[in-house]
Amino acid sequence: MTITYQVKSAVYVNLTNRCPCSCTFCLRQNGPSVYGSNSLWLEREPSIEEVIASLGKWDYSVFHEVVYCGYGEPTERLDVLLASAKWLKEHHPDIHVRVNTNGLADLIAGEPTEARFAGLVDTLSISLNTSDPEEYLAVCRPKFGAAAYPAMLHFAETAKQYVPEVVMTIVSEPVTTPEVQAKCRAICERLGVRLRIRRYESK
Numbered sequence: 002m003t004i005t006y007q008v009k010s011a012v013y014v015n016l017t018n019r020c021p022c023s024c025t026f027c028l029r030q031n032g033p034s035v036y037g038s039n040s041l042w043l044e045r046e047p048s049i050e051e052v053i054a055s056l057g058k059w060d061y062s063v064f065h066e067v068v069y070c071g072y073g074e075p076t077e078r079l080d081v082l083l084a085s086a087k088w089l090k091e092h093h094p095d096i097h098v099r100v101n102t103n104g105l106a107d108l109i110a111g112e113p114t115e116a117r118f119a120g121l122v123d124t125l126s127i128s129l130n131t132s133d134p135e136e137y138l139a140v141c142r143p144k145f146g147a148a149a150y151p152a153m154l155h156f157a158e159t160a161k162q163y164v165p166e167v168v169m170t171i172v173s174e175p176v177t178t179p180e181v182q183a184k185c186r187a188i189c190e191r192l193g194v195r196l197r198i199r200r201y202e203s204k
């Protein structure tokens with residue numbers, strides 16, 4: 002099963018297929034893999050030993066970044082994520098560690114999680130998706146309901162105390178309008194985090 006895989010010059014980590022959301026645009030609906038990887042559907046969730054063994058097979062003189070992403074929400078396995086990031090920091094201290102997340106770690110864990118990322122994760126990339134809580138609910142369909150959008154914003158704002166770079170992402174036109182992009186930019190300015198508008202890629 003595919004625990005780690007290559008995307009351009011980064012090593013991506015696939016910890017779980019679980020996710021509290023069911024986004025209408027989720028890539029998982031398009032097929033079992035991305036960027037030529039083998040299937041990202043896991044037979045079972047890998048142990049910490051298996052994750053470290055898989056991370057350890059890459060040549061980090063070639064790869065500059067490890068990204069926790071995969072076919073699920075990586076913070077569903079926060080203990081394994083952080084333990085393997087700790088291994089990376091101890092064995093490959095120059096490697097940049099990023100987590101691509103829906104920002105719902107606190108709701109998943111049922112407690113604040115932001116401080117746990119300190120010293121282990123360099124960038125949190127959080128999917129903002131939209132400026133409108135109602136639209137977020139309709140598009141991301143989180144199992145936490147209306148609590149999800151404000152919890153995601155709170156996670157971003159709080160995490161910046163512990164993580165050097167917190168980025169919130171949306172997709173460019175036609176997924177978002179310039180008006181929505183401006184509102185998202187205002188949200189990020191208020192939270193003190195950076196907005197990244199990802200280029201829309203039609204299939």
Ligand code: SF4
Pocket residue numbers: 020021022023024026027028029072073074103141
């Ligand atoms: S949060 Fe990510 S993994 Fe989860 S459903 Fe949405 S796009 Fe898919």
